[in-house]
Amino acid sequence: xxxxxxxxxxxxxxxxxxxxxxEVLIFSTIQPVMFVLLFRYVFGGSIDTGQPxxxxxxxxxxxxxxxxxxxxxxxxxxxxxxxxxGLIDRFRSLPISQSAxxxxxxxxxxxxxxxxLAVMGIAGYIVGWRPxxxxxxxxxxxxxxxxxxxxxxxxxIFVGLSATDARxxxxxxxLVTFPLTFLSNAFAPTxxxxxxxxxxxxxxxxxxxxxxxxxxxxxxxxxxATAGSFPSENPLLTSFIYMIIIMAIFIPISVRKYKxxxx
Amino acid sequence: xxxxxxxxxxxxxxxxxxxxxxxxxxxxxxxxxxxxxGPNGAGKTTSVRILATLLRPDSGRAMVGGIDVIKHPExxxxxxxxxxxxxxxxxxxxxxxxxVMFGQLYHLGKKxxxxxxxxxxxxxxxxxxxxxxxxTYSGGMRRRLDxxxxxxxxxxxxxxxxxxxxxxPRGRQEMWSVIEELVKGGVxxxxxxxxxxxxxxxADEIAVIDHGKVIARGTSDAxxxxxxxxxxxxxxxxxNIAKTMEVVANISGNKATLDEGLRLVSxxxxxxxxxxxxxxxxxxxxxxxxxxxxxxxPSLDDVFLSLTGHAAEEKKEEDAEVxxxxxxxxx
Numbered sequence: 001x002x003x004x005x006x007x008x009x010x011x012x013x014x015x016x017x018x019x020x021x022x023e024v025l026i027f028s029t030i031q032p033v034m035f036v037l038l039f040r041y042v043f044g045g046s047i048d049t050g051q052p053x054x055x056x057x058x059x060x061x062x063x064x065x066x067x068x069x070x071x072x073x074x075x076x077x078x079x080x081x082x083x084x085x086g087l088i089d090r091f092r093s094l095p096i097s098q099s100a101x102x103x104x105x106x107x108x109x110x111x112x113x114x115x116x117l118a119v120m121g122i123a124g125y126i127v128g129w130r131p132x133x134x135x136x137x138x139x140x141x142x143x144x145x146x147x148x149x150x151x152x153x154x155x156x157i158f159v160g161l162s163a164t165d166a167r168x169x170x171x172x173x174x175l176v177t178f179p180l181t182f183l184s185n186a187f188a189p190t191x192x193x194x195x196x197x198x199x200x201x202x203x204x205x206x207x208x209x210x211x212x213x214x215x216x217x218x219x220x221x222x223x224x225a226t227a228g229s230f231p232s233e234n235p236l237l238t239s240f241i242y243m244i245i246i247m248a249i250f251i252p253i254s255v256r257k258y259k260x261x262x263x
Numbered sequence: 264x265x266x267x268x269x270x271x272x273x274x275x276x277x278x279x280x281x282x283x284x285x286x287x288x289x290x291x292x293x294x295x296x297x298x299x300x301g302p303n304g305a306g307k308t309t310s311v312r313i314l315a316t317l318l319r320p321d322s323g324r325a326m327v328g329g330i331d332v333i334k335h336p337e338x339x340x341x342x343x344x345x346x347x348x349x350x351x352x353x354x355x356x357x358x359x360x361x362x363v364m365f366g367q368l369y370h371l372g373k374k375x376x377x378x379x380x381x382x383x384x385x386x387x388x389x390x391x392x393x394x395x396x397x398x399t400y401s402g403g404m405r406r407r408l409d410x411x412x413x414x415x416x417x418x419x420x421x422x423x424x425x426x427x428x429x430x431x432p433r434g435r436q437e438m439w440s441v442i443e444e445l446v447k448g449g450v451x452x453x454x455x456x457x458x459x460x461x462x463x464x465x466a467d468e469i470a471v472i473d474h475g476k477v478i479a480r481g482t483s484d485a486x487x488x489x490x491x492x493x494x495x496x497x498x499x500x501x502x503n504i505a506k507t508m509e510v511v512a513n514i515s516g517n518k519a520t521l522d523e524g525l526r527l528v529s530x531x532x533x534x535x536x537x538x539x540x541x542x543x544x545x546x547x548x549x550x551x552x553x554x555x556x557x558x559x560x561p562s563l564d565d566v567f568l569s570l571t572g573h574a575a576e577e578k579k580e581e582d583a584e585v586x587x588x589x590x591x592x593x594x
Contacts (some may be wrong), residue, residue: 005367005370006368009364009367012354012364013364016360017355017356020360021355051401084355085349086349087352087353088346089312089317090345090365090409090412090413091368092367093316093317093340093343093345094340094365095313095337095340095341191494262494
């Protein structure tokens with residue numbers, strides 16, 4: 001019980017930080033919205049999707065997934081910042097549940113994702129995104145996205161604990177997430193890639209997530225599926241397995257690392 | 264009763280390549296102040312981190328408030344307060360936010376947390392800035408807030424790791440009076456510092472540490488006695504140094520020492536002002552006009568120098584350079 005209240009207090013702190021520095025919220029929202037607009041109007045005209053509604057229908061799931069993937073960087077750099085300032089020492093010297101700080105942070109970052117996804121959804125709607133699968137499926141799609149972001153924020157916790165300079169963490173995280181999001185079916189069909197990259201893109205969790213979201217938003221998953229491979233046939237299941245694996249690995253090692261952060 | 268006991272603590276880093284603590288032992292009597300004094304890298308912060316449950320020693324034993332630090336860290340955390348070298352508060356949040364949050368983390372409940380936060384803000388003269396983000400605070404204000412955060416539930420044992428490092432003289436004074444106030448309230452305090460003056464001012468007892476172990480301990484007076492009485496210091500022009508050393512040695516009856524960089528000749532004297540007058544007279548007879556003369560009571564600086572062979576704090580770049588040159592000259 002104590003662990004739960006401790007965690008919620010930390011989550012509350014995360015949210016309060018957002019109200020104190022609204023710029024964080026504004027910029028974490030502006031960037032994906034900018035991506036929506038750029039891709040929609042720069043590539044949208046020249047990519048033929050073969051599906052009704054045009055490129056924006058396929059693009060939105062891609063950008064949603066890309067945005068939640070960047071949770072990793074946000075969590076990691078925020079935690080590294082706390083480490084550097086010695087704030088973690090203070091928390092660790094308190095009689096509180098030792099995992100509250102990291103769990104609280106992952107929850108706080110997920111709450112930020114809710115806001116960001118909502119704003120993006122609205123922006124997408126304005127530029128023509130119309131999911132055709134009904135409210136329930138769309139809601140499940142968003143839950144799926146939040147869950148993916150949550151799993152990745154545990155990777156972020158690990159990265160943040162491993163390095164102590166927030167800027168390095170930020171750069172490293174981007175270095176990992178950028179290729180991952182582009183070597184996927186998020187923005188363009190994978191069929192145009194060299195064969196080796198195609199395999200990578202097919203099994204890339206970002207691709208399976210994007211394909212899963214497309215399915216949940218009522219699209220046929222033709223875009224980027226090269227063959228009848230397992231991940232492209234079963235994107236929902238594959239993504240789900242990925243998330244479970246990520247959390248099964250990173251939650252224990254991050255908590256362990258946090259407890260020993262100073263040794 | 265001892266509130267803090269550390270026995271034979273060893274802590275190494277990088278697989279033993281760096282030995283931060285080398286069989287360090289110390290203890291603090293309940294209700295007293297022990298100052299752990301030492302230069303950067305002596306092991307002060309490592310000791311505090313072990314006692315405050317943040318770090319596990321490689322070997323050794325530590326008890327705080329009668330509880331084993333290694334076996335029951337979670338129980339130790341309930342009786343200690345820790346305020347570190349860097350103010351460990353959330354810069355973006357306000358002072359009020361921070362204290363209320365920490366109060367809640369101590370399970371005071373929202374209402375009691377607010378009440379306690381306001382009480383502490385008042386006590387540390389931070390009420391006016393309570394609703395401003397910490398990043399707008401001065402260094403001294405941050406440290407006071409950090410200290411306040413460590414006092415939310417009245418801790419039995421308080422650890423202050425270099426509470427005034429980096430503060431300007433005024434900030435340091437303010438911090439000192441706050442700490443003195445606390446000590447009157449009866450808290451057991453372990454304070455680390457690299458400022459000799461600070462240890463002198465605040466501590467009942469001083470443990471001097473260097474290279475991870477305690478090299479001397481006792482009251483400030485006892486430590487000063489180790490270096491002897493007063494010291495005569497005279498600064499002269501370079502060409503007068505030899506003669507001055509001779510005069511000083513004659514009068515003091517001790518060997519005079521020379522700091523070449525500062526052209527400072529000094530020697531311990533037992534007759535105080537008389538020795539000073541005699542020396543000046545002899546120098547005058549010899550046609551030497553000193554540039555500066557002083558009679559110094561031993562400071563903890565001298566204690567440190569005589570115990571370790573090197574100074575406790577690098578004050579300025581200039582001084583450090585002089586020290587460096589001196590060391591090289593010796594080799």
